[in-house]
Each structure stands twice: as C-alpha cells, then as structure tokens.
Amino acid sequence: MARKTVKRVKTGSLERRFSMARAGFLAGARYATASAGGLFAAPDQREARRRRNLSQRAEELVEELGQLKGSVVKIGQMMALFGEHFLPEEVTEALHTLENSTTALEWPAVEKHLRQQLGSVKLAELEVDPQPLGAASLGQVHRARRKSDGAELALKIQYPGVANAIDSDMRALVRLLKLSRLVPITEQFNQWLDEVRDMLGREVDYDLEAHTTRHFREALADDPRFVVPEVYGDYSTHNILCLSYEEGVHISDPSVVSLSQERRNFLGRAIMELCCREVFEWNKMPTDPNFGNYLMRVGDDGKDKIVLLDFGAIRDFDDEVLGPGREMIRAAWLHDSERLFGAMRALEFLDGEVPRRLLDDFAALCFEAIEALQDPDRFPPPKSVVNDKGEYLWGESNLPNRVMNRASRTALSVHFDVPPKEFIFLFRKLLGAYTFLHVIKAQVRGNTILEPFIHMREDEDRERVAQKINGQAADS
Known part of the structure; x- marks a missing residue:
C-alpha cells in the first residue's frame, strides 16, 4: 500500500x-x-x-x-x-x-x-x-x-x-x-x-543525539551482542543526522519468533543487562522505551545481534534521584522493607505519617514487582512462572496485571505523593525490558542478570539517601 x-x-x-x-x-x-x-x-x-x-x-x-x-x-x-x-x-x-x-x-x-x-x-x-x-x-x-x-x-x-x-x-x-x-x-x-x-x-536536538549515539557506540564497542549506528558528521547538521544504515527486523518478525529457546534467551538476557548498565553504570536511559528502538539481526551462524536505534530520547539522570531509585531496587531485591522506606523518603515519595499497614502493603507490592529478577530459591515466585530448572517463564507471566491488581486493592494513593518524573522513567525502563523478554518468551533466571549490578555504587547511594533524609528532618 x-x-x-x-x-x-x-x-x-x-x-x-x-x-x-x-x-x-x-x-x-x-x-x-x-x-x-x-x-x-x-x-x-x-x-x-x-x-x-x-x-x-x-x-x-x-x-x-x-x-x-x-x-x-x-x-x-x-x-x-x-x-x-x-x-x-x-x-x-x-x-x-x-x-x-x-x-x-x-x-x-x-x-x-x-x-x-x-x-x-x-x-x-x-x-x-x-x-x-x-x-x-x-x-x-x-x-x-x-x-x-x-x-x-x-x-x-x-x-x-x-x-x-x-x-x-x-x-x-x-x-x-x-x-x-x-x-x-x-x-x-x-x-x-x-x-x-x-x-x-x-x-x-540532533547535535545532542549525535553525541549520545557516539557515547553508546563507544560504551558497547566491546559487546558483540549490540550494534550501534556510526555517526557521519560530514553529512549531519542541526536538522539532519546521518548514520550508517543497519539491517534488521522487528521483534515480532517470524524469523525472530521462530528462533530456538536458547537464542531467544540470549537476546532477552542482552536487553535486561543493557537495562542494568543504563541504570547502575551510565545514568542514561530512554524516556520513551519502545520496540521501535530495536531491530533484531538474525545471524546465519547462530550469532544474533540487537541493533539499537533512536538515541534522541535518551536522558541523563542525576544521582540525587537515580541513587535512591537504585536503592529501591536493591531493597525490593533483598526484601528489606526499612531500606525501601528510607529510599522512598529520600525521593519524597511518602506524605507525612503513613499507617504501618499501608507501608507493609507497599513493600509487598514492590517485592512482587521485582519477582522476575529475584533468586527463585530464596523468594519463590508462583510455580506457574518457573520451569524445573528454576528459570523464569517471562512469556507465561502476568506480573504487571498481578501488580496492578494488588495496587488497586490498597489505599496507597492517599498517603503517597506522586514520585519524581525521573522515577517514572526508571519504572518505564524496567517495564520495557520486562515486556521485551515477555514478547520473545524468554526463559531466564533474572537474578543472574541483576546480581552482578546490584551492589554497584551501593555505598554512595546509601549515603546519599541518609543525607537527604537528614536534610529533610533538619528542614522540618
């Protein structure tokens, strides 16, 4: 047509x-x-x-x-x-x-x-x-x-x-x-x-996009799983961005859907590891993650690659916000309620005095939300979403629906402020990565992906949370 x-x-x-x-x-x-x-x-x-x-x-x-x-x-x-x-x-x-x-x-x-x-x-x-x-x-x-x-x-x-x-x-x-x-x-x-x-x-701002594209190309130069286009500065201006043309197909293409389970697991693990690097290493992530930002390059030799596109919506995040956000992820991963509440206070997510029952409800909500990335031996998810190897069945999981249903059963909105927009972007990034693995029906133990990153910058993030809470107390 x-x-x-x-x-x-x-x-x-x-x-x-x-x-x-x-x-x-x-x-x-x-x-x-x-x-x-x-x-x-x-x-x-x-x-x-x-x-x-x-x-x-x-x-x-x-x-x-x-x-x-x-x-x-x-x-x-x-x-x-x-x-x-x-x-x-x-x-x-x-x-x-x-x-x-x-x-x-x-x-x-x-x-x-x-x-x-x-x-x-x-x-x-x-x-x-x-x-x-x-x-x-x-x-x-x-x-x-x-x-x-x-x-x-x-x-x-x-x-x-x-x-x-x-x-x-x-x-x-x-x-x-x-x-x-x-x-x-x-x-x-x-x-x-x-x-x-x-x-x-x-x-x-195509100048900014060119700079960001070069950053990701350099950062991922040694990772053979990813392809980032090359910027051609001779043919780029404020309104034109010239890049190398990169072949690939959409995630829903039959050539991707029909890949073996092992190869789909490989792609899913790559996307989730990229998400972790953006959050824990680079402080950079897209504000509008969607499948249009990826192309799949199916390899005849079995070595598949992911082409990363459109770096115009990439945003730098301040540690003042992303640090407490990382602390919320760590606290949920460890099932540490008090640490979770501290990170939320640092983000000014809590409104005054919140009844303990509601705090516990929210903690349970966060613990469930990160279910796919937790150690299934320590914190077993529903039996329907893990196989006999302990691998999480991303395609069989209805995790977002379960989390939303739990949230709708609690009166959280009365006591919880709207979180900073940066936190919303973080949530969307994690949800986008989850959705990718869900669509390709990956079977991967998520804890083996997150665990190498979970303690990165941990001490400085905990110190930052403590300083923000102390500062709030001094101002009150």
Missing part, C-alpha cells in the same frame, strides 16, 4: 494555530449539537450517544493533528501512551492511531530541505532514495549511498520549522483541548505537558 504523503509541513505559527482552532471549533460544535440532541433520550441511549460522539470528535481531532505533523503529533502520541491516567477511553483509542501514522513529506520538499542543510556539493556526493524508510511526527528517514565508497547510510531528516514551533504548538494545543472539551485540564496534566515540552526539546 502506498504511503500517504503531504506536499509540505505547515510551519507558520498562524497557519498551525488556525488548523488546530478549526479542529477544536468543529469538535466543540459537535459536542454542543450532540448534547442538545440527547436531552430527551433515555439514560442508556444518552450514554451510548455520548460515547459515539466523543469517539467521533476525537477521531476528527486526531486526523487534523496527523496532517500538521511536528510536535503536535508527538504530544498526541505521548498522550496516548499515558492517556489511561487522565483521558477518556475513546480519546486514548483515537490518539493511538497517531502511533501508526505513515504520512510522509513528499520528495521535492525533502530534497529542497536537504539541499539547504547540506549544500549542493555535499548532497551531490550522495544517492538518496526518494521513498522514505519511515515517517514519524518530527521527521522521516531516507536511505542513501555515498558514491565514493558505496557506504550505506540512513538520513534522519527533521521537518522544516519543527523545532521552532514547539512552544507555539504547546500553547495552541492546550487551547484546542479546552475548546474541544475532550480532556480535563488539571494541574497534573499541566505538569505533564511541561515534561513533554522538555522531552521534545531533546528530541529535536
């Missing part, structure tokens, strides 16, 4: 605001019309009509956002990712369609942009495929070949004007959401938008 294209990206602030205002006005008008039409309907008919109307308004809004591209679409995608926390189900479902958006910028506009960025001489050194390999909200990727030596390249091309439109897009989107009456504008939502703005700033 041919990929949908647009001739240009709407870059003018006024033009983009008009498009969003039109979408918001139409959604608001439909809301008013539907509300009036449902006044005399029976309650069950009124509710069904309301849900249909909400779904239709959301779909129309999303269609307009998809045409705009740029940061507005990225915001919508991130709203879909976390939408279950504060969005109606119909809105979340509509926003999820943005994740599969394939609208690309037509080649004449791309070629003009490349010429402006690289210059005619540099561009003439390359043969660029006019058909994009992929199109996303902030840019698209084209395959290229350097004529002088045949080097296969991938050009990540940021759409013109995207970086400059972020702030105006954010303001316009908030006005649109108010007008369309699709989303309740709360303090939590406003804080989340601030974080999105910060993350978008990183993702459009």
